[in-house]
Amino acid sequence: MLAEGRSAMSQSIVFVSTCPICKHEQPQDGFTVAALVRLLKGGHPIEAYCETCDEFWPVDLEKRVELGDVVAVVCGGTSPLTVANRPSQSPSEDMH
């Protein structure tokens, strides 16, 4: 049922981002897995687009994290092992 790994990088990832002008969620379908990986790893902004307003804007950090999870799953198969095996970061103790 699942796509083969070798073609995963050329898959398109569709997500929605809220346009800062019209405040509507706009579907973004112009990004492939390879493009998102390049932008995420390079620290480049992922620019969403609204056809109605003819406006580009960088997606927020929350969406970048979400997309990072998506491409990790697509690239690494369906098992999110990296999450389970990742050592938890020691929380900062200086609350006050």
Ligand SMILES: [Zn+2]
């Ligand atoms: Zn808009």
